[in-house]
Amino acid sequence: MIESVSYETLMSQRAEIMKQSVGIDYAQYETGVLAFDYERLLADTGYDVNTACEIQSNTAVGHTPLIELKNITELVRAVAKPGKGARIFVKDEAANPSGSFKDRRASLSVHQAKQKNYTGVVAATSGNYGAAVASQAAKAGLRCIVVQEAFDSQGIAQPEIAEKTRACEAYGAEVIRLSVGPELFYVFLRVLKETGYFNASLYTPYSVLGIETLGYELAVQMQEQQAVFPDVVIATHAGGGNVTGTARGLRKAGAVDTQVIAASVDLSGLHMASDHDFNRKSFTTGHTGFSIPFTSWPDRVDVPRNAARALRYMDRFVTVTQGEVFYITQVLAELEGLQRGPAGNTSLAAAFVIAQELDKEKIIVVQETEYTGAGKHPFSQLNLAKQMGVEVRRGDPKDNKPGQHIVIPEHPSQITVTDVELDHVRRSYLHHAIESLNQGEHLSDVDIDFLAAETHSSKTYVQEVINALC
């Protein structure tokens, strides 16, 4: 072992390290035994949506095109019932400097770090967010370290993460690559402590406020282009920042009736901390391995309170299969001339189905694309899948089984969505909430109100579920 600071010692300093590295005293926002003042936590940062837009404009983040996918809409109508087949638009977030909406998420953190005279930023992420933080840090003249879970015990790197390593290094960041496991957090803490850098966590208020501009912008653009707000916005969902920030931004723009749908790739049966499963997922984000646990209990992150609280904002939550996402990725390239993905194409696959449920004049927005390339492209993932013994074939996507068979649909009519029962997720959230209580702690009225807001339900609902649990 390489370090004198033991796992236990470091973990015991966790709260102090986090306070130093984020500069937020979360304790002051506690209002009950579970409740905290979420809105005040966000508001106290001083970044409203206009300020965020301004800061982002300085680094060419945002103002991405909103593109109508006319050919895909026609394909929807070819398989939909008469009169059905909503128009599908996509917000081309790949146009951001590092190639995804994560630039929005990174921008305020890096801005804040610079304002507060930190000399560098650290982020624990294997995804686009690392590249985004590295890119923003490069522009701001700050040092950057990215800690990734990158390879399995055979030394085989997940190709999409390998591409992120390359991208981060291209921006001059240091990348610490680890094998599989949640103890990444220990290495992350060690680096924070050693460097005194700012924790550009995915889950601080800065992160979520940075994403609000995405929802805000797309609502304004849709008004400009079509003189309406979108009927539905679909967001690829993992840790919850994307859904949370987008939904909040939509509301701030006045799009209060827009339905917000979260979409994830179904990876059921695969374990997120399993060395064996690591390279058998074919997706690194936007999947149920993150979205199910994070939606049903968001406070499982590096900071004391997760500012990404997706269950508050989603009206519906659906899953699609791996094979369906690969299929729609190919369709997007060949019918719309857009090579994008993987992540945004999860909500595109869902949009393909949800558009069939809606009348022709309705409008759906897929709220992001991301750049693609070596490592991120379906070829990279499917070649690795085959190498790992996963079967790839054409067929009925109902036979898709994560880690065993990736089934590419034979016809667009075979694409479906599976609804994740929100009632089930809410109950699971409340179950976690009760479990998290310490001995002798009792829920007050403030807590019940908080839980109703958290679960996007009512006090009566919360009371009923809790009474049944206790």
Place this chain on the structure above:
Amino acid sequence: MTELIVKGTWVEVYNLVLPAGERAPQVPEDTQKVPLEMRTKGFLVKPASLGDETEIVTTVGRRLRGKLIEVNPAYTHQFGPPTPELSAIGEEVRAILRARGQLK
């Protein structure tokens, strides 16, 4: 193998963070059986050979010790061969649009 790599070369070092069997309790069984490993790149501080315990300076100026495992490590992620299971999709969906008179 004993060839000395010059100071300042871009290299990768290896560290064992947690040995197998000493992983966090919540980690599944298969992961328990393998160590938590770390690889970091930087510039070599003093001449060293592959396999040596050595020191690097990372791009942020951090000094780190570890076993020298790679010299100027390559990026090896790629596309690989095209996936036959995807290659017919374009023509299939264009045929659907053609049948509706949407495409020539």
